[in-house]
Amino acid sequence: MNWLAWKMLTGDRAKYFGIVFGVAFGSLLIAQQSSIFVGLMRRTSSQILDVTEADVWVMDQRQQNVDEIRPMPDNRLYQVRGVEGVAWAVRLYKGLVRIRTDDGQFRQAILVGVDDSTFVGAPRQMKQGEHADLRRPDGIVVDEAGYRVLFPGQPVELGRTLDMNDRRAVVVGICDVTPPFQTFPVIYTRYSQATQFIPRERNTLSFILAKAEPGVDKDELSARIRHQTSLQAMSWDDFFWFNIRYYLENTGIPVNFGITVTLGFIVGAAIAGQTFYLFTLENLKQFGSLKAMGVDNLRLVGMILFQAMAVGLMGFGIGIGMAAGFFEAMEISGQADLRGMFVPWQVIAMTAAAVGMIVVVASLLSLRRVLVLEPAVVFK
Amino acid sequence: MSALDQPATASNVVTGSAVVCRGVTKEFGSGDSVVRALRGIDVDVEFGELTLLVGPSGCGKTTLISIIAGLLDPTEGEVEMLGQDRRNLTGRKLVQFRAENIGFVFQQYNLLPSLTAAENVAVPLLVRGQERLPSIQKAVEMLDAVGLGDRANSMPSQLSGGQQQRVAIARSLVNQPRLLVCDEPTAALDAKSGRNVMGLLRDVALSSNRAVIVVTHDNRVYDFGDRIVSMSDGRVECVEERPSNPHS
């Protein structure tokens, strides 16, 4: 019977492609827009994602995200180090700097100052140079995409210089980073060096990164740090979500993408659902004659669900494939706006659920018509 | 022996009439808008005969054969189909009874446009759960019997109306049903194709001891009937038997 269902479905090529196209287009819209949304949200936390050595992030009580820094006095570091269960704790500077390149252009960049001796927080993927090169006077490591922004059209090589706060900096390393939310270059340097690249401020300590002693639970340690220092402390993944939640709640991004994703759903549902429904209606007589020939309702339901599943699977596959291909093409073409974005499995699952809903609703609508069909209609 | 006259299997052998209707009425709707399509029908359909059901439009011919074919429930009255009391056939039992014993031929052929002629003919076998390839093989034999052996792989759209109707007849016969019901099978055909199709149906009825009942408007084909049941306004007006049918 599935063979028959398949033949009926694919008999009219144009309609069949129409249905599959509808599902595919809907899937593409849903998957692609959700992926960009997820990608952007991840980007807001890219600097958190890129620091993997520490268990706990410690920051000022009032700080709400990873970008708007409220610096702490330096002595906080020693308070944190004094908390029981802390294996080590180091300083991290993060802020925006103004850069003047050799050709006199001004650019904004994200400056990250990592611990002078351990380099905790330094980029994991070095493409040229190594962490130890940060010890060299005025040494900085620049991310490759940022390098291209700072030195457009020039070969990616070490030794180039730029100015921050009227101080010369020398590129001693090139790295890869998770692309940040604002597509600024990311510059790494030692903490003590970073304080010289920025205008003098009373406090410069942005974050304290702490490691739990073996056997100490990081959530428990965070709670203990909060208690003893009246600072804000949370585990790496809590901070990741804390930061994302901030952006979800305080920007228009979710609403904008929510609208597009919903539109994708509606367009997909409208095209696929409608075509499928009309397809069944047009075949009502065929279903009627099958009924007369002794196909019972249960098997008709089976046939229609089979048809719905077939177009659903096919459209979904094509849609997800196109979404993945889109990001792949963006990656290859070096599109900085979408660099590092992909279709996460959660989005695939969500798209599958949406497509499932579309085809089930479409087939339920059609089913109703087929089930109440009197087999005697075949003589009409 | 051609594929048309397969002997009935032992379990199917029934003596007496193929269909017996007594006092059959059918009402559609209720209250003020009730339509009394059948107002007390007594009719017998015999094996080995082609019964024609004739009468003006709206007199209830389609309603009557729908009841005879087990597609509609009568409002009142008794129907015996192939020796079975209609009242005992309900739900799945009725569906299965239809699948095994009754073949259908429609005015509009109702072939599935995306299947070849042979695949269309095989549908009733597939519906009964038989394997695809042997079913199609059987279907090709049946097409041969209706004179379309060489068009087995044609799509319905590539066939003339008369050819499509012959495919539909092959389809209705592939299960070797004991009762064949046809609603206006020649209405969409020219005179020659119409006679061709009626001749085929008559051969089916005579050579294999089946009962064939054909609803028709078409007086050009009356002489194919062994028995002509004339209806008017939901009643049987007269039954004309033609034992010395020129076509037999």
Ligand SMILES: Nc1ncnc2c1ncn2[C@@H]1O[C@H](COP(=O)(O)OP(=O)(O)OP(=O)(O)O)[C@@H](O)[C@H]1O
């Ligand atoms: N499902 C239905 N609901 C309501 N009325 C119906 C229904 N089916 C048939 N009728 C009515 O019953 C009467 C008999 O209809 P039927 O289709 O049996 O006539 P017919 O003899 O086949 O006519 P024709 O030669 O035009 O096909 C008509 O008045 C028709 O309107």
Ligand SMILES: [Mg+2]
């Ligand atoms: Mg009729």
